[in-house]
Amino acid sequence: MTDKKLIGVDLGGTTCKFAILTTEGEIQQKWAIDTNILDEGSHIVPDIIASINEHLALYNMKPSDFVGIGMGTPGSVDIKEGTVTGAYNLNWKTKQPVKRDIEAGTGIAFSVDNDANCAALGERWQGAGQNEPNVILVPLGTGIGGGIIMDNKLLHGTAGSAGEIGHVVVEPHNGYLCTCGNHGCLETVASATGIVRVARDMAEEYAGDSKLKETLDNGDDISSKMVFDLAKAGDKLALAVADKVSYYLGFALANLGNTLNPEYIVIGGGVSAAGDFLLKRVQKNFEKYTFKNVRDTTKVVLATLGNTAGVIGAARLALD
Amino acid sequence: MTDKKLIGVDLGGTTCKFAILTTEGEIQQKWAIDTNILDEGSHIVPDIIASINEHLALYNMKPSDFVGIGMGTPGSVDIKEGTVTGAYNLNWKTKQPVKRDIEAGTGIAFSVDNDANCAALGERWQGAGQNEPNVILVPLGTGIGGGIIMDNKLLHGTAGSAGEIGHVVVEPHNGYLCTCGNHGCLETVASATGIVRVARDMAEEYAGDSKLKETLDNGDDISSKMVFDLAKAGDKLALAVADKVSYYLGFALANLGNTLNPEYIVIGGGVSAAGDFLLKRVQKNFEKYTFKNVRDTTKVVLATLGNTAGVIGAARLALD
Numbered sequence: 280m281t282d283k284k285l286i287g288v289d290l291g292g293t294t295c296k297f298a299i300l301t302t303e304g305e306i307q308q309k310w311a312i313d314t315n316i317l318d319e320g321s322h323i324v325p326d327i328i329a330s331i332n333e334h335l336a337l338y339n340m341k342p343s344d345f346v347g348i349g350m351g352t353p354g355s356v357d358i359k360e361g362t363v364t365g366a367y368n369l370n371w372k373t374k375q376p377v378k379r380d381i382e383a384g385t386g387i388a389f390s391v392d393n394d395a396n397c398a399a400l401g402e403r404w405q406g407a408g409q410n411e412p413n414v415i416l417v418p419l420g421t422g423i424g425g426g427i428i429m430d431n432k433l434l435h436g437t438a439g440s441a442g443e444i445g446h447v448v449v450e451p452h453n454g455y456l457c458t459c460g461n462h463g464c465l466e467t468v469a470s471a472t473g474i475v476r477v478a479r480d481m482a483e484e485y486a487g488d489s490k491l492k493e494t495l496d497n498g499d500d501i502s503s504k505m506v507f508d509l510a511k512a513g514d515k516l517a518l519a520v521a522d523k524v525s526y527y528l529g530f531a532l533a534n535l536g537n538t539l540n541p542e543y544i545v546i547g548g549g550v551s552a553a554g555d556f557l558l559k560r561v562q563k564n565f566e567k568y569t570f571k572n573v574r575d576t577t578k579v580v581l582a583t584l585g586n587t588a589g590v591i592g593a594a595r596l597a598l599d
Numbered sequence: 600m601t602d603k604k605l606i607g608v609d610l611g612g613t614t615c616k617f618a619i620l621t622t623e624g625e626i627q628q629k630w631a632i633d634t635n636i637l638d639e640g641s642h643i644v645p646d647i648i649a650s651i652n653e654h655l656a657l658y659n660m661k662p663s664d665f666v667g668i669g670m671g672t673p674g675s676v677d678i679k680e681g682t683v684t685g686a687y688n689l690n691w692k693t694k695q696p697v698k699r700d701i702e703a704g705t706g707i708a709f710s711v712d713n714d715a716n717c718a719a720l721g722e723r724w725q726g727a728g729q730n731e732p733n734v735i736l737v738p739l740g741t742g743i744g745g746g747i748i749m750d751n752k753l754l755h756g757t758a759g760s761a762g763e764i765g766h767v768v769v770e771p772h773n774g775y776l777c778t779c780g781n782h783g784c785l786e787t788v789a790s791a792t793g794i795v796r797v798a799r800d801m802a803e804e805y806a807g808d809s810k811l812k813e814t815l816d817n818g819d820d821i822s823s824k825m826v827f828d829l830a831k832a833g834d835k836l837a838l839a840v841a842d843k844v845s846y847y848l849g850f851a852l853a854n855l856g857n858t859l860n861p862e863y864i865v866i867g868g869g870v871s872a873a874g875d876f877l878l879k880r881v882q883k884n885f886e887k888y889t890f891k892n893v894r895d896t897t898k899v900v901l902a903t904l905g906n907t908a909g910v911i912g913a914a915r916l917a918l919d
Contacts, residue, residue, distance in 0.1 A: 411757070412757075413756055413757050413761075427858070427859075429749065429756075429761070430752060430754065430755075432750060434749050434859065435860075436733055436749075436859055436860025436861060436897075437731070437733050437860055437861060437862040437896050437897065438860055438892055438893075438896035438897075439860070439892070440857075440860035440890075440892045440893050440896070441733075441749070441858070441860045442858070443890065443892075443893075444858060446857045446890040446893075447858060448850065448853065448854060448857070448888045451850055451888065457890075459890040459891065460890070460891060461887075461888065461889075461890055530768065530771055533768065534768060534854060535858060537763055537764075537766045537768070538747070538761070538762070538763070538764060538767060538858060538859075539756055539858075540755075540756025540757055540758055540759070540760035540761045540763070541756060541757060567781075568768045568771065569781075570760075570763065570766040570777075570779040570780070570784070571779065571780060572758055572763075573758075573760050573763070573766075575758070576756075576757050577756075577757065577758075
């Protein structure tokens, strides 16, 4: 390996994280700036360039010390052109030539991919994926994204939609309406918001004693974290919700396994904080719906990097 | 491209097909021999070697005229080692070192993969896949196999089970028992045998007029071809069976599209002879269960090569 370094950038709607890493994946420096989405997001790229240049000066480094910069971003990415479209939470209304501008502004080679793909690269390289060639990340957040790495390469598909595991349909009959316009997508029942929706619906039909039902009947807000905390404490309704959500997840991940037979399917995102309690239930359903060779060789595990996965994976982009 | 040629071998339980192709994929010679599975299949590899050497002499060609030999085979393939295990319809009870033996016997470089993967390579290269980088073949035969090509490469997964689309579960509750030991696999309802099973079950509950029901009630055998022929002729029960099978196929292929966003999903195998009648119904369900970007960019089409896909794809193995 070379002594040169990597820069990872994880661009989000509120903050933009940066890190300088060795080519072995060790983080040497880390910082973050606020994302300024004013004026149609026109400050974002100049702010990124300025922040990189400032920190290089601070650390007494020059462009030739780096293999490259990799960045994860919301929106649709044209990885060849290095452009981003449809990143609404950045206020970007037109196609952004991020590669052209950041290469010109820093003098360092630049690659970009979407944030879910970068997080998958990060978890695979330095996290739960153990650097195996075939790893899938399924991050359970407000929505559900996904990134698929097979034979050491991120899959993008013909129009960039490979890995959109949140829109795999798990409830083909009378499923909930999804933000994508379809019904019954995994995201509608297993994202943080989906879990709350499942809980609300199940509470309506539930008759027994339950703190979760009480909270909902009082008109108080609940969160997916609260559902899992109550389930762990033995709340019967919350347990039923956890079981239903785990069924949907296990079913979807099993078919992902049956189709791709990766070494690891990594569950990440905020919901994965429910930990082994969630994992065990998902694994039970995964085992039920996979055929033998996949059941024996594909493992469902929890993410280990938390929200540094994005910046680490972005740096990895620069290496590949 | 080189002037050198490719040899494709499509090894099956009853015949073994051979072809000599240009590196552009044009078939120049074609022949076949019977597969002799006696004596634990010990004649198979020697017969293949002898047949190749005979035909090379016949056409006045020598080993150095070839880039290589590629072969598709039943069973589990270790593509690196070039060995085959578990090919029960060839009567092979132990691991077969096909690469070692065929290279030694012919003096030509040899590659091997499973038959479904080779058929996928063939349909992608010279058939319905239009040589696009992202193509999936779903062959509907007695069983359902599958081959997935992403970014111009066959996917194998961590233990060779990538592409086993027949074992994607489409009926998670009370599905039929599959040969794999699971319930509700796509193969149980959309393979040639699965379609007959769906027809039998639906006939039991069907009350109206139907030639299909009459045939079944008489205890006569039916085939998936008969179901589709009767459906095309307006038989109400047969139409209901065709709709149900098309739902399962469309649902499974939609989730394949949502996960991988290939350019083409190619329906092949004997059942695909039902043609546009089947295709249109599958597409309708595919459109229902895919999200917009996949619906707009992933196309479900019929295979065009028939059973030469295997030998063409095997030859392609030698090129890659």
